[in-house]
Amino acid sequence: MTALAGAKDTEMVEKHKSASPDRVIDIEKLSLTFETNDGPVHALSDIDLKIEQGDFVSFIGPSGCGKTTLLRVIADLEKPTAGSITVNGVSPEEARLNRAYGYVFQAAALYSWRTIAGNVALPLEIMGLSRSERQQRVARNLELVNLSGFEKKYPWQLSGGMQQRASIARALAVEPDLLLMDEPFGALDEIVRDHLNEQLLQLWAKTSKTVAFVTHSIPEAVFLSTKIVVLCPRPGRIYDVIESDLPRDRTLDIRESPEFLKIAHRVREGLKAGHSYED
Amino acid sequence: MSTRSLSKSRLDIPALLAWLIVALVIVGLFSPIFRPDFGVMDVPRLSLCLVILAIAAVRYELGFMRNRFGDLMLGFVTAFAAWLLIGTVSNHPGDAALGFWALTAAAWASAWLFVERLASWKNSSKSAARLINLAIPALFGITLLALWQIVVTGAGVPKVLLPAPSEIWLRLIGSVPTLWADFRQTFLKAVLAGYAIGCGSAFLTAVLVDRVPFLRRGLLPIGNLVSALPIIGVAPIMVMWFGFDWPSKAAVVIIMTFFPMLVNTVAGLSASDTMQRDLMRTYASGYWHTLVKLRLPMAMPFIFNALKINSTLALIGAIVAEFFGTPTVGMGFRISTEVGRMNVDMVWAEIAVAAVAGSLFYGLIALLERAVTFWHPSVRGR
Amino acid sequence: MTSNTFAPTRSLNPFAGLMSGTAGPVIVVVLAIIGAWYIGSVSLNTPFQLDTYERADRTDVPFSELLSDTLSQERPVLPAPHQIAVEIWETTAEKKITSKRSLIYHSGITLSSALLGFLIGTTLGILLAIGIIHSRVLEKSLMPWIIASQTIPILAIAPMIIVVLNAVGVSGLLPKAMISTYLSFFPVAVGMVKGLRSPEVIDMDLMHTYSANRLQTFWKLRLPYAVPFLFTSMKIGMAAALVGAIVGELPTGAVAGLGARLLSGSYYGQTLQIWSALIMAAFVAGSLVALIGLVEKLALQRMGMTR
Numbered sequence: 015m016t017a018l019a020g021a022k023d024t025e026m027v028e029k030h031k032s033a034s035p036d037r038v039i040d041i042e043k044l045s046l047t048f049e050t051n052d053g054p055v056h057a058l059s060d061i062d063l064k065i066e067q068g069d070f071v072s073f074i075g076p077s078g079c080g081k082t083t084l085l086r087v088i089a090d091l092e093k094p095t096a097g098s099i100t101v102n103g104v105s106p107e108e109a110r111l112n113r114a115y116g117y118v119f120q121a122a123a124l125y126s127w128r129t130i131a132g133n134v135a136l137p138l139e140i141m142g143l144s145r146s147e148r149q150q151r152v153a154r155n156l157e158l159v160n161l162s163g164f165e166k167k168y169p170w171q172l173s174g175g176m177q178q179r180a181s182i183a184r185a186l187a188v189e190p191d192l193l194l195m196d197e198p199f200g201a202l203d204e205i206v207r208d209h210l211n212e213q214l215l216q217l218w219a220k221t222s223k224t225v226a227f228v229t230h231s232i233p234e235a236v237f238l239s240t241k242i243v244v245l246c247p248r249p250g251r252i253y254d255v256i257e258s259d260l261p262r263d264r265t266l267d268i269r270e271s272p273e274f275l276k277i278a279h280r281v282r283e284g285l286k287a288g289h290s291y292e293d
Numbered sequence: 294m295s296t297r298s299l300s301k302s303r304l305d306i307p308a309l310l311a312w313l314i315v316a317l318v319i320v321g322l323f324s325p326i327f328r329p330d331f332g333v334m335d336v337p338r339l340s341l342c343l344v345i346l347a348i349a350a351v352r353y354e355l356g357f358m359r360n361r362f363g364d365l366m367l368g369f370v371t372a373f374a375a376w377l378l379i380g381t382v383s384n385h386p387g388d389a390a391l392g393f394w395a396l397t398a399a400a401w402a403s404a405w406l407f408v409e410r411l412a413s414w415k416n417s418s419k420s421a422a423r424l425i426n427l428a429i430p431a432l433f434g435i436t437l438l439a440l441w442q443i444v445v446t447g448a449g450v451p452k453v454l455l456p457a458p459s460e461i462w463l464r465l466i467g468s469v470p471t472l473w474a475d476f477r478q479t480f481l482k483a484v485l486a487g488y489a490i491g492c493g494s495a496f497l498t499a500v501l502v503d504r505v506p507f508l509r510r511g512l513l514p515i516g517n518l519v520s521a522l523p524i525i526g527v528a529p530i531m532v533m534w535f536g537f538d539w540p541s542k543a544a545v546v547i548i549m550t551f552f553p554m555l556v557n558t559v560a561g562l563s564a565s566d567t568m569q570r571d572l573m574r575t576y577a578s579g580y581w582h583t584l585v586k587l588r589l590p591m592a593m594p595f596i597f598n599a600l601k602i603n604s605t606l607a608l609i610g611a612i613v614a615e616f617f618g619t620p621t622v623g624m625g626f627r628i629s630t631e632v633g634r635m636n637v638d639m640v641w642a643e644i645a646v647a648a649v650a651g652s653l654f655y656g657l658i659a660l661l662e663r664a665v666t667f668w669h670p671s672v673r674g675r
Numbered sequence: 676m677t678s679n680t681f682a683p684t685r686s687l688n689p690f691a692g693l694m695s696g697t698a699g700p701v702i703v704v705v706l707a708i709i710g711a712w713y714i715g716s717v718s719l720n721t722p723f724q725l726d727t728y729e730r731a732d733r734t735d736v737p738f739s740e741l742l743s744d745t746l747s748q749e750r751p752v753l754p755a756p757h758q759i760a761v762e763i764w765e766t767t768a769e770k771k772i773t774s775k776r777s778l779i780y781h782s783g784i785t786l787s788s789a790l791l792g793f794l795i796g797t798t799l800g801i802l803l804a805i806g807i808i809h810s811r812v813l814e815k816s817l818m819p820w821i822i823a824s825q826t827i828p829i830l831a832i833a834p835m836i837i838v839v840l841n842a843v844g845v846s847g848l849l850p851k852a853m854i855s856t857y858l859s860f861f862p863v864a865v866g867m868v869k870g871l872r873s874p875e876v877i878d879m880d881l882m883h884t885y886s887a888n889r890l891q892t893f894w895k896l897r898l899p900y901a902v903p904f905l906f907t908s909m910k911i912g913m914a915a916a917l918v919g920a921i922v923g924e925l926p927t928g929a930v931a932g933l934g935a936r937l938l939s940g941s942y943y944g945q946t947l948q949i950w951s952a953l954i955m956a957a958f959v960a961g962s963l964v965a966l967i968g969l970v971e972k973l974a975l976q977r978m979g980m981t982r
Contacts, residue, residue, distance in 0.1 A: 091571050110577050117575040123568045126668040127590045136586060137576045168668060188576070306812075405812075412812050426815065433816035454839055511700030521914040521964045522957045523921055526933075529941030529949050534752065608828040616834070616925045617941050628831055632838045640835050647828050 036067035037103070038192055038224045039088060044097030046083060056249030057083045058094070063243065063252065067191070070218055070225045072235035073243045074281060080250025081228045085196050088226060089117050101192070113141060115192040116185030120200055122177035124169035124184075130156070131165035134184045141188070155183040158217060175206040182214075186221075193225045199234070208266060211237055219263060232285075233269060236260075236278045244284035254284040307353070310406040314350035317399035318343055324392035327385040333392055342377040345370050346399050353406065364410040371403045375439045379446075387449020397443050404436045456638040465642040471627070472646050479624040480650050482539040483611040487546025492603055494547070495554035496596070500584070502555070503562045516556045524549050528614040537618050545614040550603040557599035561592025594669050597662040604654045608647060709756055713746075716755040720745035723752065754947050762951045775931070778955050784932040786959060788848050789920035792855020793913055799856065800863030800912070801905070807864075808871045808897070809889070818868070825861055830854075833922045851923035851932075858919040859912030866908025870901030899978060906971035910964050917960050933959075 046058040058080045065071050073081040086092040087099060090106035101109035109115065124133045131152050138148040156162050159179040169177055178198055185193060199207040211234060218225055229235050235242050236258065244254040258277055260268060268274050321343055326333050333339050349370045352358065358366070378397055382389060389397075408429055416422040438458050444450070445457040452460065465472070502508045528545050535541035565588050573583045615625025624643055631639040666672050724745050728736050746755045754762075763778065770777035803821075807814045833854045840850040874896050882892045924934025933956045940948035 086571075089575055091574060110575065113577060115575070117572070119568050119572065121568060123572050125569075125587070125590065127666075139586070140573075140576045140578045140582045170668070170670075170673060408816060409812050412815055429812075429815040430817075430819035433820065453842055507700050508704070510697050511702075511704035514697055514701050515704060518961060521910065522960050523914070523918045525918055526921060526937055526949075526953045526956050529937050530946070530953075532941065533944070533946065605825060605828065609830045612828055612831045613922055613925070616922075617938070625831070629834055632834050635838075635842070637835065637839065644831055644835075647831050651828050652823055 037064060038067055038069070038101065039063065039065040039226070040100045040103075041088075042098050044087065044094050044099055046080075046087060046092060046094045046096075058087070059249035059251045061097070061252055063255075065224060065226065065241075067224055068222050069241055070227065070239050071241045071243060072227045072229055072239040073245060074229055074232065074235045074285070075245035075250075075253075076247055076285065077230070078250070079245040079247040081245050082196055083250065084245070085194050085226060085228050089115060089194050113137075113188050114190055115194050116188045116190045118178075118182055118185045118193070118195040118198040120197045122169065122174075122181040124177055124180060126169050128168075129165060130161065130167050130169065130172070130180050133169065133180060134187050137184065137188050151187050151189070152183075155187045156180075158186060158220075159183045159213070175202055175210060178202065179210065179213075182217075186217075191223055193223050195225065195227045197228050197230065200230070207231075207234070212266060214238065215264060232278050232281050236274055236281060237264065237266070237269060242277070242281055244281060246285075246287075253287065254280070256280055256284075307406055307409045310402050310409065311350045311353045313402045314346055314399045314406070315354070317395045317402065318347045318350070320395040321392045321399065324395060325390040326392040326396075328388040328390050331385075331390075333396075336381055338377045338381050339393075339396060342374045342396060342400070346374050346396070346403055349403060350399075350406075361414065364407065364414075367403065367410065368407045371400060371407055374400045374403065375443075378443050379439065382443055382447045386446050389447030393447060397440070397447070401436065401440060404432070408432055453635050453637055456641060460638050461641040461645065464638040465645060468639065468642065472642065474622050475624045475627050475643065476646060476650065478539060478620075478622045479542070479611050479615065480608070483542035483614075483623075484546060484607045484654075486539070487543035487611065488550055488603060488607040490543070491547035491550030491607075492554045492600060495551045495599075496558055498551075499555050499558035499562065503559055504580075509559060513556065513559055516552050516559075520552045520556055524552075525610060525613050528610075529617045531614065532617045537620055539623075542611045542614040542619075542623075546607045546610045549606045549610040553602050553606070554596075554599040557595045557602075558592060561595025562588050564588075564595065565591040593666050594662075594671070597658065597666060600658050601655060601662070604658055605651060608651050608654070612647065712753075712756055716751065716753045717742060717745045719752040720748055723748065750944050750946055752946070754950050758947060759950045759954060762947045763954060766951060778936070778951060781931055781933050781936050781952070782955055782959055785917070785920045785924065785934065785956075788851035788923070788932075789855050789913075789916045791848060792852035792857075792919060793859045793916040795852065796856040796859035796916065797863050797909060797912060800860045800908075801867050803860075803864045804867030804871055805893075807868050814868075821861060821864055825865075830858070830919065830922050832857075833919065834925065837923055851920050854923040855916035855919040858915040862908045862911040862915065863905070866904045866911075867901055870904025871897045873900045873904065902974060902978065903971075903980065906967060906974070910967050913963050913967055914960055917956070917963065921956060 041061050041063040044058060044061040045056070048055045048057055061084065073084060075081050083092060087094050088101060088106060090110040099106060102112075102114050104112070124130075125136065128136065134152045134155060135148045138151060143151070152165070153162070156165065159182055161176065161179055161183060164172065164176065164180075169180065172180070178201075182195075182198065185195075199210050202210070214225075215238060225238075227235075227238060229238075240258055240262075242256040242258060243252055244256070245251065246253040256277060260273060260277070321333055325331060326336055326339060333343055349367050352363070353367070357363070374396075378393075378400060382393070411425060411429060411432075414425060416425065441455075442458050445455055456464075502512050525545070527548055531541045531544040531548075535544050562584075569587055569591075570583070573587055578586070612625035612628070615623045616629050619626040624647055627643050628640050631637075631643070663672055721741070724741060727744075728734075745751070746758070748754075751758070766776060766778040770779075772779050772783075774780060803817070807817060836854055837850045840846065840853070871893075878896055878900075879892070882896055885891075887895065920932070921934040921937070924932035925938055933952045936952035937949055940946070940952065
């Protein structure tokens with residue numbers, strides 16, 4: 015029953031701690047407002063969040079809560095309109111230019127004119143790595159996602175799950191310490207998704223990377239994460255942050271355990287509360 | 294395609310065609326074949342033609358040998374009947390009468406029946422299906438040529454109005470050196486040079502325009518408008534500026550091919566979706582990397598679309614520009630002068646050359662397209 | 676600690692709004708083209724002008740006089756835009772419509788055969804498309820030829836059709852209209868086949884559950900789906916029909932029509948006449964295509980296909 019430590023403490027994010035060396039992401043009072051024809055839309059409002067090295071953080075919330083936008087701000091795909099954010103101690107733009115992270119999109123977004131190996135090699139070519147280095151990294155990362163032997167295939171010759179695995183290999187090939195994943199398994203069926211969740215956990219354990227993961231599935235979030243951030247919409251803000259104390263090496267069976275269900279329950283309550291708030 | 298399986302024809306067209314053949318054969322049997330006074334019995338070869346067509350049609354109605362062998366036999370019978378018709382009518386040019394036309398119509402109906410049967414063949418192997426898909430339009434073309442030959446000869450259409458295919462063919466092989474010289478002047482010089490320069494410069498302009506959003510917004514509507522204008526009208530001006538020889542024609546071709554290429558390439562360069570561009574951004578990819586690795590491959594289907602449109606426009610432009618003045622060689626020059634001399638068969642020979650050249654040019658680019666955009670959904674399914 | 680603060684930026688430049696749309700850039704580009712045109716006119720017409728001065732034994736002509744002279748030659752290599760505008764004004768507004776020198780008269784001749792051909796061609800194209808989607812044999816045997824025929828320089832036949840039909844006594848509007856028919860027929864046929872085929876399998880299945888017959892499926896499903904395709908291909912067909920009519924006027928030594936103006940202008944070196952016919956042709960083509968675009972917009976609005 016230790017899983018609920020600090021359950022009611024929604025404001026648990028420490029605010030005035032200076033950046034420690036293993037702090038990967040540090041967000042303070044961050045807001046983002048889109049100007050539209052129908053007036054301003056507050057996509058993100060007053061976000062405070064710290065992510066430490068080795069964390070697996072899930073962002074969960076109903077659509078329109080800004081979870082994807084938050085991930086895009088971290089990736090420097092959107093600029094915040096107020097507040098501050100650092101990634102690896104520097105601005106997101108610098109982090110992007112340093113290739114500090116790998117990004118996995120909702121769809122595989124593989125280039126259909128490139129083979130699987132060619133797709134994984136794409137970021138490496140842009141980084142200007144030598145051919146032999148590229149070949150090594152492609153082989154290593156395809157191995158990591160169990161796609162060895164498919165190097166010469168084209169994306170459209172593969173199943174959806176395999177395509178998404180290839181896109182993860184592509185993100186890993188950059189060899190970043192930070193992996194940003196935006197509903198990577200959203201378009202896949204439940205069975206494939208379970209399988210890939212397990213593989214992702216193994217990968218995370220093996221490489222000790224930091225992962226920021228956007229999802230709208232409660233079981234997925236609880237199963238994968240060490241920390242779950244519940245967001246709610248209008249304006250997009252953090253409603254709850256749940257530290258999970260499930261053991262780091264988990265199998266799918268853990269989803270039947272009472273600890274798991276308890277965390278899932280709290281996430282669900284948070285989502286409900288966030289929803290009723292808007293009415 | 295499952296859309297079609299729902300709307301099955303309730304009309305049995307093959308059976309109707311077979312009855313039509315029988316009816317036409319009966320008409321042929323009792324009507325004069327040739328003027329002044331020939332019945333079908335007076336022309337043994339046509340009697341043979343009548344008999345085999347009748348047998349083929351009745352055979353089909355009785356349901357005897359309704360299999361592929363029977364269908365192929367029908368094809369042979371039709372071809373043989375057409376050959377007999379063409380052979381006999383050349384001895385009686387302009388004298389065809391009702392019976393002959395009935396037999397011609399019967400042979401045509403029989404060809405149609407053959408194609409209907411061919412189209413209904415169920416093919417398990419892909420290559421056989423492809424072969425049939427090639428054979429059907431080819432048969433259609435051959436039927437059309439045969440009908441053209443029979444009708445023109447049988448009705449005695451004046452050569453000035455429409456020469457028979459055989460006459461055009463004779464003229465074609467009889468004047469190969471002239472045709473080759475014209476082809477070299479118009480196609481190998483004007484068309485190819487103009488096409489390469491026009492498409493190439495439009496491509497470079499498009500990349501430049503794409504880089505400057507202001508130019509893109511300003512030039513694109515104008516480019517779209519110009520694509521719909523009768524640009525061919527600049528031909529006389531180009532002839533005035535660049536003289537009678539091929540450079541003036543190449544200039545017309547350049548102007549005609551420029552705008553389709555510009556508009557298509559600019560559209561193609563913006564075809565990549567936001568996710569793919571975000572991906573390049575997460576790699577901190579520069580302009581040139583994004584251009585070469587993402588946007589140009591993405592633009593290739595558009596670019597090839599323009600290349601295909603332009604292959605036709607280029608030939609048209611060069612030929613029509615020659616109507617405004619040339620040295621005494623060139624396809625457009627030949628067409629306009631031979632029309633003036635009423636040498637219509639020579640004109641048709643020239644048009645045949647232009648048609649073959651145009652189709653080959655187009656086909657070559659289409660092949661290249663398949664090789665380059667092998668990944669595109671419209672190509673990879675086939 | 677590095678912190679980034681971002682402030683929303685809003686431009687205070689009043690031109691920013693104009694230039695971020697399409698109108699501003701288009702106007703700028705058009706002005707640039709006209710400017711380049713003037714420069715081109717001056718530089719292309721200068722050699723002839725210098726030649727004239729030399730023959731008149733005039734040396735050191737002031738530059739301003741040279742400038743105005745190059746822009747007012749009678750047969751310039753490249754006439755200036757205002758010269759063309761004046762020429763068009765004189766041959767449209769200041770001439771009677773029935774006059775042989777009226778550009779409106781010539782445009783009318785070309786336009787009437789283009790329109791006639793376009794109407795016939797569009798009708799034929801639609802009918803053929805309906806046949807093709809309902810008969811597999813027709814599709815398999817005709818479609819490849821329709822596509823192949825687009826790769827053939829059909830326009831090359833134009834002079835022959837005119838001359839041959841003249842020889843058998845058919846002259847006037849019809850031969851030219853036939854060329855326009857021929858040219859506008861193919862894009863419409865191909866576009867309509869695509870359009871009538873565009874309903875999804877699921878839409879066809881719905882009609883099937885109502886046991887709708889072919890005619891009902893055609894009117895209620897296929898035809899509405901094909902309307903956007905029809906308009907797109909009609910625009911292409913209209914432009915092609917006009918080109919056909921103009922080219923059809925070239926070879927006969929025809930006395931009337933925009934093509935005839937082009938030809939006679941090129942015979943006599945009347946550049947102004949060529950350019951004004953050209954601009955007029957462009958104007959006619961542009962307005963016809965715009966007209967179809969307008970009808971398209973209205974039709975699609977009524978059908979609820981646009982927002």
